[in-house]
Amino acid sequence: MTMLETVDGTEVREGVDRETIETVQAMAGKYKYGWETEIEMDYAPKGLSEDIVRLISKKNNEPEWLLDWRLAAYQRWVKLEEPRWAMLNYPEIDYQDQFYYATPKSMAKKPKSLDEVDPKLLATYAKLGIPLKEQMLLAGVEGDAEPRKVAVDAVFDSVSVGTTFKAELAKAGVIFCSISEAVREHPDLVKQYLGSVVPPSDNFFATLNSAVFSDGSFVYIPKGTRCPMELSTYFRINAENTGQFERTLIVCDEGAYVSYLEGCTAPKRDTNQLHAAVVEIVILKDAEVKYSTVQNWYPGDENGVGGIYNFVTKRADCRGDRAKVMWTQVETGSAITWKYPSCILRGDDSQGEFYSIAIANNAQQADTGTKMVHLGKRTKSRIVSKGISAGRAQNTYRGLVSMHPKAKDSRNYTQCDSLLIGDKCGAHTVPYIEVRNNSSRVEHEATTSKVDDDQLFYCRSRGMDEEEAVALVVNGFCKEVLQALPMEFAMEAQSLVAISLEGSVG
Amino acid sequence: MLEIKNLHVKLEEEDKVILRGVDLKIGAGEVHAIMGPNGSGKSTLSYVLSGRDGYEVTAGSATLDGAELLEMEPEDRAAAGLFLAFQYPVEIPGVGNMTFLRTAVNAQKKSRGEPEVSAADFLKLVREKAKTLKIDAEMLKRPVNVGFSGGEKKRNEILQMAMLEPRMCILDETDSGLDVDAMKLVSDGVNALRSEGRSFLVITHYQRLLDHIKPDVVHIMAAGRIIKTGGPELALEVENNGYADILNEVG
Ligand SMILES: Nc1ncnc2c1ncn2[C@@H]1O[C@H](COP(=O)(O)OP(=O)(O)OP(=O)(O)O)[C@@H](O)[C@H]1O
Numbered sequence: 152m153t154m155l156e157t158v159d160g161t162e163v164r165e166g167v168d169r170e171t172i173e174t175v176q177a178m179a180g181k182y183k184y185g186w187e188t189e190i191e192m193d194y195a196p197k198g199l200s201e202d203i204v205r206l207i208s209k210k211n212n213e214p215e216w217l218l219d220w221r222l223a224a225y226q227r228w229v230k231l232e233e234p235r236w237a238m239l240n241y242p243e244i245d246y247q248d249q250f251y252y253a254t255p256k257s258m259a260k261k262p263k264s265l266d267e268v269d270p271k272l273l274a275t276y277a278k279l280g281i282p283l284k285e286q287m288l289l290a291g292v293e294g295d296a297e298p299r300k301v302a303v304d305a306v307f308d309s310v311s312v313g314t315t316f317k318a319e320l321a322k323a324g325v326i327f328c329s330i331s332e333a334v335r336e337h338p339d340l341v342k343q344y345l346g347s348v349v350p351p352s353d354n355f356f357a358t359l360n361s362a363v364f365s366d367g368s369f370v371y372i373p374k375g376t377r378c379p380m381e382l383s384t385y386f387r388i389n390a391e392n393t394g395q396f397e398r399t400l401i402v403c404d405e406g407a408y409v410s411y412l413e414g415c416t417a418p419k420r421d422t423n424q425l426h427a428a429v430v431e432i433v434i435l436k437d438a439e440v441k442y443s444t445v446q447n448w449y450p451g452d453e454n455g456v457g458g459i460y461n462f463v464t465k466r467a468d469c470r471g472d473r474a475k476v477m478w479t480q481v482e483t484g485s486a487i488t489w490k491y492p493s494c495i496l497r498g499d500d501s502q503g504e505f506y507s508i509a510i511a512n513n514a515q516q517a518d519t520g521t522k523m524v525h526l527g528k529r530t531k532s533r534i535v536s537k538g539i540s541a542g543r544a545q546n547t548y549r550g551l552v553s554m555h556p557k558a559k560d561s562r563n564y565t566q567c568d569s570l571l572i573g574d575k576c577g578a579h580t581v582p583y584i585e586v587r588n589n590s591s592r593v594e595h596e597a598t599t600s601k602v603d604d605d606q607l608f609y610c611r612s613r614g615m616d617e618e619e620a621v622a623l624v625v626n627g628f629c630k631e632v633l634q635a636l637p638m639e640f641a642m643e644a645q646s647l648v649a650i651s652l653e654g655s656v657g
Numbered sequence: 658m659l660e661i662k663n664l665h666v667k668l669e670e671e672d673k674v675i676l677r678g679v680d681l682k683i684g685a686g687e688v689h690a691i692m693g694p695n696g697s698g699k700s701t702l703s704y705v706l707s708g709r710d711g712y713e714v715t716a717g718s719a720t721l722d723g724a725e726l727l728e729m730e731p732e733d734r735a736a737a738g739l740f741l742a743f744q745y746p747v748e749i750p751g752v753g754n755m756t757f758l759r760t761a762v763n764a765q766k767k768s769r770g771e772p773e774v775s776a777a778d779f780l781k782l783v784r785e786k787a788k789t790l791k792i793d794a795e796m797l798k799r800p801v802n803v804g805f806s807g808g809e810k811k812r813n814e815i816l817q818m819a820m821l822e823p824r825m826c827i828l829d830e831t832d833s834g835l836d837v838d839a840m841k842l843v844s845d846g847v848n849a850l851r852s853e854g855r856s857f858l859v860i861t862h863y864q865r866l867l868d869h870i871k872p873d874v875v876h877i878m879a880a881g882r883i884i885k886t887g888g889p890e891l892a893l894e895v896e897n898n899g900y901a902d903i904l905n906e907v908g
């Protein structure tokens with residue numbers, strides 16, 4: 152197997168998996184985040200119309216240009232058809248039969264600081280294990296000398312509830328706030344970059360998002376700055392029958408660096424809920440962004456009732472020379488996942504990496520992958536995808552690698568492994584490869600295997616029960632991707648792997 | 658300790674009978690050896706005792722301290738104190754050896770209702786035991802058995818045994834593939850574990866191992882049956898004359 156050493160800039164974290172099992176055992180029980188916060192909400196009227204778009208814009212006190220931007224997107228969207236090319240089977244979505252804006256009543260008057268935030272909301276995040284007090288840190292890994300600081304932007308249904316460590320970050324010149332606040336406080340930056348990576352016309356769901364996005368996070372890392380802590384956004388869907396449409400914009404200026412984490416959960420419900428997000432990342436010369444996601448939206452029950460429909464457009468634009476991006480995703484939740492975090496490798500010598508674990512159990516369906524668009528010279532990309540299917544689930548890797556004529560001497564390496572648990576599930580690999588110059592090289596390796604009975608027996612003969620054995624073997628299968636995650640997330644991801652596979656054997 | 662009565666086993670998928678009435682009784686603290694020609698059913702016996710899929714028990718029983726093993730899940734047999742050092746240890750890519758060990762130890766503790774060992778204590782214990790088996794830190798980090806040499810795999814099995822502290826240990830050809838020094842290491846490891854409350858069933862082709870691990874009883878297995886039982890001298894007889902005489906004698 153040939154590797155691109157230079158692309159492989161990932162630190163291998165020794166012993167990440169050492170703690171796996173303790174965590175796995177501590178997290179018995181199925182979907183852990185299925186509870187609901189009882190809180191009084193304000194809803195916009197049901198359905199989608201120009202008035203709703205105006206209302207969202209008004210709620211956020213937006214300038215005229217943004218309202219116009221939204222309205223143009225809306226006008227375009229009404230003429231678009233929902234794409235159906237993915238290997239996903241779901242009933243027609245009635246876009247008029249849901250709410251597009253829901254916010255806790257207590258958020259009507261924007262809290263000035265986290266101390267003013269409704270205790271019920273704070274309690275919600277505490278219960279989710281997300282620290283919204285700055286003295287509380289994300290649980291460090293055992294043996295980790297100092298738990299690291301992680302700044303959090305907490306988004307609850309349609310609004311950002313609060314952002315931590317803002318002052319400390321501001322000292323370093325880093326802007327980290329909700330996107331609605333950024334529109335008001337940093338309009339020039341937002342105006343310059345919003346829609347510059349994922350234009351409103353990009354695709355059906357991105358267009359919808361452009362019209363109705365309600366909140367999300369904004370990050371700006373100034374020139375030459377290494378962001379002093381990890382940044383994260385935690386998305387919580389709580390309101391029933393409400394779509395969540397968040398928009399994240401990250402701008403990493405020349406020579407800057409940031410590692411950004413994203414997490415999400417939702418209550419158990421027997422109806423489906425739509426989540427259509429857009430993430431745009433702009434990376435200038437010599438800058439580097441790591442973006443890690445642990446997607447744990449409610450997946451629906453064993454029979455496929457309920458669960459989130461997750462249609463997400465994520466893209467990073469390596470605009471400058473030697474810019475670097477690394478996407479790492481652990482997709483365990485959602486009834487439907489439609490998601491292709493992409494890298495536009497525009498700058499010469501820029502690099503993109505995509506590490507993915509997608510688990511589909513029971514009736515879940517995932518169609519996910521990446522696009523590596525090589526435009527600049529000597530650009531490099533690396534794709535490592537681990538798909539796990541269990542129950543009756545269907546799991547598709549769909550990936551594009553495109554070498555443009557000017558992308559001379561560029562490289563891609565793709566490794567795509569599928570693991571099947573049981574014989575009623577499916578794994579599919581759909582690679583699209585376009586090479587339009589003759590000095591570039593694309594390598595693709597794919598494997599599909601069944602979880603090995605001898606491995607399971609070996610584990611069980613040592614005392615592990617069947618589910619523990621499967622979790623261990625699957626975590627081993629995903630190792631390369633788990634190692635690419637920041638420590639805090641790696642822990643969570645490993646236990647999630649175990650939880651999402653519960654009931655997949657026996 | 659272990660009592661096997663009239664055990665008959667066939668393959669689940671085929672009409673192939675492998676064990677044809679095995680009787681064996683191992684008392685607490687005893688070491689028994691089983692020798693026998695290739696294909697006589699020695700590994701099958703060890704697999705059936707530990708609960709591997711693919712076999713059908715058509716008659717007989719196997720009890721560990723009175724509890725019927727054949728009705729338990731493999732993990733429950735392990736928790737009850739049964740351990741099998743595999744003839745062919747299995748590779749598990751991506752899973753660190755240390756993680757595997759710790760998961761196994763804690764799983765057994767959990768099912769017996771004992772508290773788990775802390776990470777620090779565990780680490781100390783593993784390092785200690787690994788050292789006596791000449792397993793270095795590097796090997797503890799590497800994925801379970803992946804790329805291990807034959808001898809390393811066997812030593813790793815003994816490390817697992819030392820960590821899990823089972824009461825009934827079955828060693829399936831743990832000596833094959835070992836060089837002279839490794840054989841000594843492994844035997845010392847096994848001997849260190851010998852105690853009044855712990856019994857061993859050692860499957861081997863060679864008298865050599867039995868020089869190090871002195872058995873109380875030696876059984877000869879052929880065609881799915883134990884055809885002869887004796888003292889350590891039986892192993893010497895096999896070593897010198899092969900199985901022909903014994904087979905003829907029994908007919
Ligand atoms: N799963 C299986 N499928 C087909 N045949 C099997 C299976 N398991 C065992 N056998 C057969 O049963 C017989 C006994 O095999 P077993 O591995 O128990 O022998 P053994 O005594 O351990 O031999 P060795 O000394 O070579 O290790 C052999 O003929 C073997 O081919």
Ligand SMILES: [Mg+2]
Pocket residue numbers: 699700701744829830
């Ligand atoms: Mg054998």
